[in-house]
Amino acid sequence: MPPLTRRELLKAGAATAGTVAAPAFAQGAVAAVAGTPDAARAPVTRRVSLEVNGRTVEREVDTRTTLLDLLREDLQLTGTKKGCDHGQCGACTVIVDGRRVNACLTLAVMQEGAKVTTIEGLGTPDALHPMQAAFVKHDGYQCGYCTPGQICSAVAVLDEIRDGIPSHVTTDLTAAPALSGDEIRERMSGNLCRCGAYANILDAIEDVGGSRSGRAGA
Ligand code: FES
Numbered sequence: 351m352p353p354l355t356r357r358e359l360l361k362a363g364a365a366t367a368g369t370v371a372a373p374a375f376a377q378g379a380v381a382a383v384a385g386t387p388d389a390a391r392a393p394v395t396r397r398v399s400l401e402v403n404g405r406t407v408e409r410e411v412d413t414r415t416t417l418l419d420l421l422r423e424d425l426q427l428t429g430t431k432k433g434c435d436h437g438q439c440g441a442c443t444v445i446v447d448g449r450r451v452n453a454c455l456t457l458a459v460m461q462e463g464a465k466v467t468t469i470e471g472l473g474t475p476d477a478l479h480p481m482q483a484a485f486v487k488h489d490g491y492q493c494g495y496c497t498p499g500q501i502c503s504a505v506a507v508l509d510e511i512r513d514g515i516p517s518h519v520t521t522d523l524t525a526a527p528a529l530s531g532d533e534i535r536e537r538m539s540g541n542l543c544r545c546g547a548y549a550n551i552l553d554a555i556e557d558v559g560g561s562r563s564g565r566a567g568a
Pocket residue numbers: 431432433434435436437438439440441442443452453454455
């Protein structure tokens with residue numbers, strides 16, 4: 351038999367190691383799962399207290415519960431929508447302590463003591479928030495699924511601009527950001543609308559932003 355080359359020797363060694371090690375690893379994994387005490391697999395719960403739309407709520411939650419599921423499943427605030435559940439569509443946007451948050455990306459237990467505003471907390475059918483009224487006026491929706499997130503985001507966007515927080519398209523970081531279409535489009539880019547109502551959404555936000563500026567200057 352001719353002597354093995356170095357390459358053939360390495361191949362043969364790797365194959366042998368795989369054959370021997372794989373079953374041993376699998377057996378160890380099975381043993382580890384089988385040996386896991388029930389208590390270790392039980393859900394871990396914590397009590398969380400937060401303010402939602404001005405109302406203090408306390409719940410015992412599984413620590414894996416997202417803020418979105420707490421709002422929708424526990425508190426029945428179904429205005430906040432679940433689109434992707436992965437932080438990609440913005441349908442779940444709510445306002446937490448004055449800042450926009452994707453509720454699917456934060457755990458309920460991380461919001462202990464926070465003030466959360468959902469679409470239900472912005473206005474009522476009889477007394478719409480100015481942004482809600484502007485979306486109606488400018489026809490800023492079609493199916494409406496993305497709309498609660500769009501409106502919560504838009505309200506916070508105008509606050510961000512008012513507070514002088516720059517965005518990716520702000521050119522002069524020493525001056526207050528302008529209330530321009532580019533600024534609004536960039537800041538709203540995390541809120542997707544599969545119906546494509548973007549132009550009307552922009553009109554609605556500019557309308558409210560413009561009237562805000564008017565009031566501030568009055
Ligand atoms: S559901 Fe949260 S970002 Fe899409």
